[in-house]
Amino acid sequence: MQKLPIFLALLLVTAVSAELEPRDRLIVETLIKLERFDVSGNSKWEGAVNRYAKAVRGTEEHLDIVQKFSVKAECPALLEDILAKPQGPRAANSTKLILTLGSAELLDTALSEADEKQSTALLGLLGFIKHKESARLLEAYLSKAKNTALRKKAANALLQVGDESQKEFARKQLGNSTNSEGINAKVDIEALSKRKGDPIKGKAAYMKVCFACHKAGNIGIDYGPALTEIGSKLPKSELYLAIIDPNAGISFDYEGWTFQLSNGTSAAGIIQSEDQEEITLRMAGGLRQTLLKKDIKSREKMKTSLMPAGLHLALQEQELIDLIEFLASLKKT
Secondary structure (H helix, E strand, C coil), X not given: XXXXXXXXXXXXXXXXXXXXXHHHHHHHHHHHHHCCCCCCCCHHXXXXXXXXXXXXXXXXXXXXXXXXXXXXXXXXXXXXXXXXXXXXXXXXXXXXXXXXXXXXXXXXXXXXXXXXXXXXXXXXXXXXXXXXXXXXXXXXXXXXXXXXXXXXXXHHHHHHHCCHHHHHHHHHHHHHHCCCCECCCCCCHHHHHCCCCCHHHHHHHXXXXXXXXXXXXXXXXXXXXXXXXXXXXXXXXXXXXXXXXXXXXXXXXXXXXXXXXXXCCEEEEEEEEECCCEEEEEEHHHEEEEEEHHHEEEEEECCCCCCCCCHHHHCEHHHHHHHHHHHHCCCCC
């Protein structure tokens, strides 16, 4: 039997719109109130949850229902939502949910069948999410991809979510993929600081390597320090250093923390808020995660910056110069 391309399969999955039955709503709302999220042993409840999830596809509620009840059957619908709006507010959370529910193969297949624009978006999303499966997918993609631009995107993403061996692999691949005009790890900051770039082209470079974690005005995601007035705060030489060696200085209130949890999993991010009962983490891609203190076995401040070293390797030399020119233009008015 011939295998359907994933995008045709996704269309078939979501082609039939489901009507929301009042009885299903009542069952689901009751289960939520009772916090009875494991419905695997009750076919009546499971059927109601599945029908309800199908009826609310494409909404924030859909994400909430799929997450609460672990509705793995809805992962293809989540992927369709991601591909339709990769920059949308649900894309990062949908990607994380697909990985959490054990459907990484959907993303793997999508990456192999998607066009360049869709692949770029998927690689960027995987680079937002600190998950062993996102790192595995990126490493596997980087091992076989032929497109130079996509290889750089995958390596850049792997630098953000991989372990040390995976990051080293990404750095080597970036080094292998740069041409004679590319830049290597040893950069003459003093010489580059004297060169003039194009801030308009630099904005495009910003979208490539900075957008996922920094805001400049209304552009980007609020995760790392805001760059809106960075040109008034740092000279070009320090802007270069901040990108090439992010561990040289970590901004106050942007220190990373790792948490080991009692269920054997871990979490990492910037502490957004903390009270006596819980801690809320801010993570790359605009994600938020709340940890109950009773579930935390240990916590440790990271010794290195959350911003991975080597991001400049994803750029050509002129792109880096243009990026710095753009950042230097962001000044207080």
